[in-house]
Amino acid sequence: MTMKITAEWEQRCAALWAAFEDCDAAEFRSKMKTLTDELPAGHAVAAFELASAYDATDLGEWAVRLYQQALDGGLDGDRRRQAVIQLASTLRALGHPETSADLLLAERGKISDHLDDAVTAFLALAFVDLGREREAAALALGALAGHLPSYKLSLARYAAAVAGPIPNG
Secondary structure (H helix, E strand, C coil): CCCCCCHHHHHHHHHHHHCHHHCCHHHHHHHHHHHHCCCCCCCHHHHHHHHHHHHHCCCHHHHHHHHHHHHHCCCCHHHHHHHHHHHHHHHHHCCCHHHHHHHHHHHHCCCCCCCHHHHHHHHHHHHHHCCCHHHHHHHHHHHHHCCCCCCHHHHHHHHHHHHCCCCCC
């Protein structure tokens, strides 16, 4: 379901996340539920924000269904990519690293933006859980290379040599 979310709603959502450390888990989830209930039933952004609240308060098993609902409901932009990353991370934490890796490998082939390194970092974690530590190290080093003031090319080449080619989906 699509509905233009107001800037005021976005500000209240951002303020709630900014106050996350000041709330206990149940209080935070309750406040997020109240906020997301202002949106129409089935709204993708509401599902994403509520999933994120469950996930952030250690109820990942509750979050999975909501992340999927948000993605199936047409979530777009940064929130769509965040939902994929967070869903993959939660699935890995719940003991499903293969599914996590599959989601993140597919995501790497879709777009490139400021969240690329987050996709790569969580893929590296999934690879560690799958016993693919050399590939995980190569991914992490490759992502790090782009942030170094010197040695970018050298580190990128070394990272590529650690595990060989990484499948892209």
